Amino acid sequence: MEIKNLYQPFELEYLELTSYTAREHKNTFFEMVFILDGKGIQSINSHKLPYSANKLFLIFPQDTHGFEIHSPTRFFVIRFNESYLKSLSKEWIQKLEFLFHSHNHLPGCILNNISDKPLVRAMAEALIREQEDPGPQNEEVIKQLINTIITLAARNLSMDTQASLKGPATNDPIPLLTYIHQHIYLPEQLRAAKMAAHFNISASYISEYFKSKTGESLQQYISEYRLKLIETRLRFTDMQINDIVFEFGFTDASHLNRAFKKHKGLNPSEYKKRNHYKV
Structure with a gap:
């Protein structure tokens, strides 16, 4: 099985793909995938579930994962590794830990709060624009947008689990x-x-x-x-x-x-x- 590495603190990628079945692989880094448009199947650790627009997926290092594309799909991917984690405060590291260690590593969107979906979409589209046409303080703007998406994802997991605590x-x-x-x-x-x-x-x-x-x-x-x-x-x-x-x-x-x-x-x-x- 292919193993993918990341050689910089973070990486953004915008992909437009048609009918194509990606081979399952493992990463040595964290990955967040937002679906802008399209339909298909997401698999994580041999579990499968359909995907569609405005879904956000979390992928943990060493998860086995892939996507089957059933209709043309636009993916926006945020990847970040240990050096990005090192740049964050203790509070952010704990937020990431809650986000990923409480995640069940099953397929499916983690945005349970419907009103957060357009917010994450807006952040993803802003990151695409910032990447294509960098403005002043480009890297700082990108980091703030990434951290905002992480915060929204953490909020959704927190809201979901707080409901169960009752x-x-x-x-x-x-x-x-x-x-x-x-x-x-x-x-x-x-x-x-x-x-x-x-x-x-x-x-x-x-x-x-x-x-x-x-x-x-x-x-x-x-x-x-x-x-x-x-x-x-x-x-x-x-x-x-x-x-x-x-x-x-x-x-x-x-x-x-x-x-x-x-x-x-x-x-x-x-x-x-x-x-x-x-x-």
């Missing part, structure tokens, strides 16, 4: 998962008693329920999710170990080292040395 946890594990994702930087909020109080259920039942629905213990899932985010920090940013310790609420660097080495077989410094992406 439902009873006993019907679906998704509200619990969403709560964990949103509070992963606040260890006190992830105690079983605190979560049980939030969902108005028994503290002794919440762990049992979570395991029955996910196959993992509640604390195991929280730990694995936190360590996955730390992997992202080590690979894609220049954050120091002590900064990561503080951000994720570890007692000290030794506490982080023990947990991470149990998870990956390497301490954080060794993992970063071997896996940190270089531009």
